Amino acid sequence: xxxxxxxxxxxxxxxxxxxxxxxxxxxxxxxxxxxxxxxxxxxxxxxxxxxxxxxxxxxxxxxxxxxxxxxxxxxxxxxxxxxxxxxxxxxxxxxxxxxxxxxxxxxxxxxxxxxxxxxxxxxxxxxxxxxxxxxxxxxxxxxxxxxxxxxxxxxxxxxxx
Amino acid sequence: xxxxxxxxxxxxxxxxxxxxxxxxxxxxxxxxxxxxxxxxxxxxxxxxxxxxxxxxxxxxxxxxxxxxxxxxxxxxxxxxxxxxxxxxxxxxxxxxxxxxxxxxxxxxxxxxxxxxxxxxxxxxxxxxxxxxxxxxxxxxxxxxxxxxxxxxxxxxxxxxx
Amino acid sequence: xxxxxxxxxxxxxxxxxxxxxxxxxxxxxxxxxxxxxxxxxxxxxxxxxxxxxxxxxxxxxxxxxxxxxxxxxxxxxxxxxxxxxxxxxxxxxxxxxxxxxxxxxxxxxxxxxxxxxxxxxxxxxxxxxxxxxxxxxxxxxxxxxxxxxxxxxxxxxxxxx
Amino acid sequence: xxxxxxxxxxxxxxxxxxxxxxxxxxxxxxxxxxxxxxxxxxxxxxxxxxxxxxxxxxxxxxxxxxxxxxxxxxxxxxxxxxxxxxxxxxxxxxxxxxxxxxxxxxxxxxxxxxxxxxxxxxxxxxxxxxxxxxxxxxxxxxxxxxxxxxxxxxxxxxxxx
Numbered sequence: 001x002x003x004x005x006x007x008x009x010x011x012x013x014x015x016x017x018x019x020x021x022x023x024x025x026x027x028x029x030x031x032x033x034x035x036x037x038x039x040x041x042x043x044x045x046x047x048x049x050x051x052x053x054x055x056x057x058x059x060x061x062x063x064x065x066x067x068x069x070x071x072x073x074x075x076x077x078x079x080x081x082x083x084x085x086x087x088x089x090x091x092x093x094x095x096x097x098x099x100x101x102x103x104x105x106x107x108x109x110x111x112x113x114x115x116x117x118x119x120x121x122x123x124x125x126x127x128x129x130x131x132x133x134x135x136x137x138x139x140x141x142x143x144x145x146x147x148x149x150x151x152x153x154x155x156x157x158x159x160x161x
Numbered sequence: 162x163x164x165x166x167x168x169x170x171x172x173x174x175x176x177x178x179x180x181x182x183x184x185x186x187x188x189x190x191x192x193x194x195x196x197x198x199x200x201x202x203x204x205x206x207x208x209x210x211x212x213x214x215x216x217x218x219x220x221x222x223x224x225x226x227x228x229x230x231x232x233x234x235x236x237x238x239x240x241x242x243x244x245x246x247x248x249x250x251x252x253x254x255x256x257x258x259x260x261x262x263x264x265x266x267x268x269x270x271x272x273x274x275x276x277x278x279x280x281x282x283x284x285x286x287x288x289x290x291x292x293x294x295x296x297x298x299x300x301x302x303x304x305x306x307x308x309x310x311x312x313x314x315x316x317x318x319x320x321x322x
Numbered sequence: 323x324x325x326x327x328x329x330x331x332x333x334x335x336x337x338x339x340x341x342x343x344x345x346x347x348x349x350x351x352x353x354x355x356x357x358x359x360x361x362x363x364x365x366x367x368x369x370x371x372x373x374x375x376x377x378x379x380x381x382x383x384x385x386x387x388x389x390x391x392x393x394x395x396x397x398x399x400x401x402x403x404x405x406x407x408x409x410x411x412x413x414x415x416x417x418x419x420x421x422x423x424x425x426x427x428x429x430x431x432x433x434x435x436x437x438x439x440x441x442x443x444x445x446x447x448x449x450x451x452x453x454x455x456x457x458x459x460x461x462x463x464x465x466x467x468x469x470x471x472x473x474x475x476x477x478x479x480x481x482x483x
Numbered sequence: 484x485x486x487x488x489x490x491x492x493x494x495x496x497x498x499x500x501x502x503x504x505x506x507x508x509x510x511x512x513x514x515x516x517x518x519x520x521x522x523x524x525x526x527x528x529x530x531x532x533x534x535x536x537x538x539x540x541x542x543x544x545x546x547x548x549x550x551x552x553x554x555x556x557x558x559x560x561x562x563x564x565x566x567x568x569x570x571x572x573x574x575x576x577x578x579x580x581x582x583x584x585x586x587x588x589x590x591x592x593x594x595x596x597x598x599x600x601x602x603x604x605x606x607x608x609x610x611x612x613x614x615x616x617x618x619x620x621x622x623x624x625x626x627x628x629x630x631x632x633x634x635x636x637x638x639x640x641x642x643x644x
Contacts, residue, residue, distance in 0.1 A: 033229035057197040068194035074231020355551035390516035396553020
C-alpha cells in the first residue's frame with residue numbers, strides 16, 4: 001500500500017488529526033485495487049477502519065464460500081499502512097511537510113498473515129495498531145473480524161518511509 | 162487458497178502428474194477471486210505457473226503505477242497452495258483418494274510476503290517450490306517476477322491439510 | 323521447543339490445570355538450552371511465564387548491552403509452545419492420554435519475531451496467548467517485556483502436534 | 484544482532500572485501516551470546532559462514548536430541564546480519580566511513596524462521612544471501628544445514644541501518 005500523491009497535504013498549517021484521518025481514509029478508499037475489491041476505509045473517533053461486504057467475487061473457493069486468503073492479506077496490508085500514516089501525524093515529529101513526505105513514501109517491507117478462522121461473514125472489518133514507530137519505519141498489528149466479531153485473521157507488517 | 166470441490170478427482174486410477182497438474186491449475190484459475198484479479202494458472206513441463214498482465218484495477222497507488230501489495234500476496238498465496246497440492250500428488254503417499262482429500266482440505270495457515278522491488282511491469286509471473294512436506298502440512302517458498310525477470314516479491318507460507 | 327518425554331503424564335486421572343501448568347513449566351525449565359540461557363518458566367494463577375535476569379552471556383553486542391536477537395527468539399518460541407501445551411489441557415478434547423500425546427509431539431513450524439525496542443533491562447519476562455487452536459496445530463502470540471514493563475519484542479508462531 | 488563498536492573500521496582507505504569479511508566474521512564470533520552458544524563465523528572465498536558443533540547445551544528436548552528452535556533462530560538472525568553488513572561493503576555506496584556507520588547501526592527489525600526438519604547432526608552450518616538492499620534497510624534469506632547437507636531451517640529477516 002502506498003498513498004496517492006495528489007493529496008492536498010502541503011498546506012502550511014497542519015489540519016486536525018480528525019481532518020487528516022478522514023483525508024487519509026478517503027485517499028486509501030480511492031486506490032484502484034481497494035476500489036476493485038469493494039472496500040472502503042473511514043476514520044471515526046480517532047481510529048481508521050476498513051470495511052467490505054461479502055461479495056461473490058472475493059471468494060477463494062465457491063464450495064466453501066470463504067474469503068480468498070489474498071483478499072484477507074489485502075485488507076490487512078492496507079489498514080496497517082493507513083494506521084501507520086495516521087500515527088506519523090499523531091506523533092507530530094518534524095514539520096507537517098516532512099510528515100507528509102514520509103507518508104507519501106511509505107511502502108510495505110514485509111507482511112505476515114495468520115489465518116485463524118475461515119473467512120465467513122456478511123461483512124468484514126479491519127483495524128490496526130502501531131506497535132513500533134521508528135525514524136525510518138514502523139511495525140503494525142492488524143486484525144480482521146467478521147460481523148459477528150469473530151477474529152478471522154491477524155497480521156503483522158513492517159513499513160518503511 | 163482452497164481447492165474448488167467439484168473437481169473430478171475421485172476416479173479409481175490415478176491420472177498422470179501432467180493431467181493432474183493441468184486439472185489443478187484449471188480449477189485454481191476458476192476461483193472467483195483469482196478470476197476477479199485477472200490471473201490464470203497453468204501447468205507446463207512439471208511445474209505450475211501463475212500469470213497476470215498489468216491492469217489498472219490491480220494498482221495500489223495510481224501515481225506510482227505499481228501493484229497493490231495485497232495483489233502480490235494474492236498471487237503468492239495461490240501459487241504456494243497450488244504447488245503444495247501438486248506435490249501431494251507427486252509424492253504419491255496413501256491412496257489417490259486420500260491424496261485428493263488432503264488437497265481439498267488444504268488451507269493456508271500463515272503467509273509471509275517480502276516486498277523486494279516496486280511491482281512494475283507489463284506482466285507478472287509467480288512460481289513456487291515446496292520446502293517442507295509433512296503428514297499434516299507443508300511449507301512453500303514463492304517468487305513473483307515481472308516480464309523482465311526482476312524479482313518483485315518473495316513469499317513463504319505454511320499450509321495445513 | 324519440544325517437551326521432554328520423561329514427564330509423568332500417563333496417570334489415569336487428569337490432574338488439575340494448576341498441577342499440569344506447574345509440571346509443564348518445570349519440564350520446560352529443564353530443557354538444556356533453556357537452562358543454558360538462564361531462563362526459568364513458572365505457572366501462576368492460570369498462566370505460564372518465562373523469566374530471565376540480565377546476564378553478560380546473553381548480550382549480542384557488548385557496546386550496546388542489549389539482548390541478542392536470538393535470545394529474544396528463544397524466549398518467544400519457548401513460551402509460545404508452553405502456552406500452546408497448556409491450552410491443549412485446558413480445552414480438554416479427547417482423553418488425557420491423547421492430550422499428552424499431542425503435547426509431546428508439539429513442534430514449532432514457524433516463528434516470526436518483531437524487534438520493537440532495544441533489549442535493555444535488569445530482567446525480562448515473556449508471556450503468550452493462543453490465538454488459534456486446531457486439531458493438528460495452533461498459533462500463539464507472544465510478548466517480551468523488561469522489568470519496566472516496556473514491550474521489547476512481539477512474536478507469532480505456528481506449532482504442529 | 485548488532486556489530487561490536489570497537490572495530491577498527493575508521494581507517495581512511497577501504498580494505499579489500501576479503502579483509503573486511505574476515506574482520507566482520509571475527510567481530511561477530513566475539514559477540515557474547517554467539518560465544519555462549521559455541522558458534523564461530525568465518526569468511527571464505529567471498530562468503531560468510533557460521534558453524535557450530537552439536538553440543539548438549541544447545542538441545543531443546545533431551546529425548547529427541549535436536550537443536551532448540553531458539554538456537555536455530557540465533558544462527559539465522561546472526562548470519563543474516565553478517566551477510567547484510569558485508570553486502571554494504573560490497574555495494575560500496577557512499578564513503579567507507581558511511582558504510583561502516585550503517586554497519587554499526589544495523590539491527591534486526593523482524594525475523595521469520597521455518598523449521599523444515601528436526602535439528603539433528605554432528606555439526607550445523609548457516610549461510611545467507613541478500614535479497615533486497617535499500618538505503619535504510621535490507622532483507623536476507625538464510626539457511627541452516629547439518630553436516631549431511633540436509634536443510635534444517637530457512638529464515639527471512641529484515642534489518643534496518
